[in-house]
Amino acid sequence: xxxxxxxxTKELFSAAVQGEEGTHLGEIVDxxxxxxxxxxxxxxxxxxxxxxxxxxDPIKDVIMEARFLTFGCTSAIASSEAxxxxxxxxxYTPIEALKITNKDIVDxxxxxxxxxxxxxxxxxxxxxxxxxxxxxxxxxDLSLIGININEQEQQEGKIICNCxxxxxxxxxxxxxxxxxxxxxxxxxSIKAGGACKMCHNKQGGLQDILDEIWGTEKIKPANGNNSxxxxxNNLSAQNQQQNPISQPAQNNTDNNSSFKFYKQIDKxxxxxxxxxxxxDGGDLELIDIKGKMVYVSLKGACAGCAGAGQxxxxxxxxxxxxxxxxxxxxxxx
Numbered sequence: 001x002x003x004x005x006x007x008x009t010k011e012l013f014s015a016a017v018q019g020e021e022g023t024h025l026g027e028i029v030d031x032x033x034x035x036x037x038x039x040x041x042x043x044x045x046x047x048x049x050x051x052x053x054x055x056x057d058p059i060k061d062v063i064m065e066a067r068f069l070t071f072g073c074t075s076a077i078a079s080s081e082a083x084x085x086x087x088x089x090x091x092y093t094p095i096e097a098l099k100i101t102n103k104d105i106v107d108x109x110x111x112x113x114x115x116x117x118x119x120x121x122x123x124x125x126x127x128x129x130x131x132x133x134x135x136x137x138x139x140x141d142l143s144l145i146g147i148n149i150n151e152q153e154q155q156e157g158k159i160i161c162n163c164x165x166x167x168x169x170x171x172x173x174x175x176x177x178x179x180x181x182x183x184x185x186x187x188x189s190i191k192a193g194g195a196c197k198m199c200h201n202k203q204g205g206l207q208d209i210l211d212e213i214w215g216t217e218k219i220k221p222a223n224g225n226n227s228x229x230x231x232x233n234n235l236s237a238q239n240q241q242q243n244p245i246s247q248p249a250q251n252n253t254d255n256n257s258s259f260k261f262y263k264q265i266d267k268x269x270x271x272x273x274x275x276x277x278x279x280d281g282g283d284l285e286l287i288d289i290k291g292k293m294v295y296v297s298l299k300g301a302c303a304g305c306a307g308a309g310q311x312x313x314x315x316x317x318x319x320x321x322x323x324x325x326x327x328x329x330x331x332x333x
Contacts, residue, residue, distance in 0.1 A: 005074060006110030012078040024084035025077070026067045032137060033094065035129030037122050038071075046070045046080060048126035050087065050134070052094065058138040059145070061094060063087050068126075071310075073318050075109075075116040082108040083123040094131045098147065100124060102178070102189075115326065118191045121174070160205060163195035168209070175213055183207060262289055264324045269296075272323075273316055277302055284316065292327045294320065308332065 005013075016025045031049035038045035047069040052061040066087045068080035082105050087097055102120035106112050112120060132149045135142050142149060158168045174180065174190050183206050187194040192206065199205040266286055274284055282302030287295040296316060298308055309332075317330040 004113060005078075006112075008108075008110035009075065009078040009112065012081045012109060013074045016077050016081040024067050024081055025069070027069055028065060028067045031067075031130075032061070033130035033134035035126040035131070035133060037125040037129060046076065046122050046126045048080070048083070048123070048130050050094075050130055052134065058140050059093065059095060061134075061138065062091050063094060063097060064091075068123075071314060073116070073119070073314075074322060075112050075119040076122065078109050079105050079112070079119045079123045083127060087127075094134045095145070095147070097127060098131055098149075100127060113326075114188045117189045121178070121190055158204075160209070161192040161195075161199045164191050166190065166192045168204075171206070172209060172213065175209065181210070181214060183210070186210075261325070265289060265294060265320060265328075268320060268323055269316075273319055276315065277311075282311075287333055292325060292329060294328055294330045295333050296330060297333055 016023045019025065027047070028049040028051050032052045032054075033050045035048045036046065037048075049067050050063050051065040053064045055061050066084040068084060070076045070080050083100070086100060086104065086108060090096075092100075102117065102124045105120040105123055106117065109120075128149055132142070134140075159165060160168045160171055171186070171190070171192050175186065178185075178189050180186050180189055183193055183200055186192050186206055193199050201207050269284060269286055277284055277300075281300050283299035284302070285297045285299055287297055289295070294317075296312070297303075298311065302308060302311055312330050312332050317328065320328045320330065
């Protein structure tokens, strides 16, 4: 089923993408603070800029204007818009702005699906990076006022999640900061481990980090099962875990047969996705559907485009997830 967004989230998203007066999608020229978070190559990414009203004492600068650019989904845009509104309405100093948490953003948008919490984290992290940039430009030594922003946390250190280029130090900080107790919680909050899953149980990976921080007692959900699927010692079960593409299609809902699932996808591609691609001289062909795996082929100008991977991920897959089923994965063939 598609994501269930609050009315406030949908309102913020719609206003931002339509460029309504008072919204903040865009970029400030010659900003006082610039911050980025995420990776366009791997998923959601956010660029955040702000301008301050300067004071003789830089600590008393006030954020007067904020803007964002994001390569992300509905929740990423709504969360970024929310952050800008919070900043401008409260007239925060950059130092005060550091007190804004991802929970503040989630509350402002009226809640987010658990799998989309990382979008609010992305905004809070980009804001933090922008404040660090402002401090450098204004000659403010944040450490002298007891603030420690790990400037090179993402760029340096051991990479744990290769898919999203997230370092061990960053993951450890967010686990403690957000009180993340299981791998699904990590995926939902910061996306680490959400793609290939190779970092889940490897030596020094996510589970080892969780065990080191919180102890080895496993956190169990209400149903009493481990938070991650247990792989059977049976060879055929192992093969099914390792080759999910070969597994038979599963029911999506009680009333959603495989045929209806196929028709939903086919209709969305014809009604929304292909017309957008036609505008740039491209096209899309639906090849096959196996379970939640949707196989497509790019045609025309899109076939040889350097941004083909981004088209698959951020146009085709995101639209199918938001309108049909959140577990869909789109594979280019």
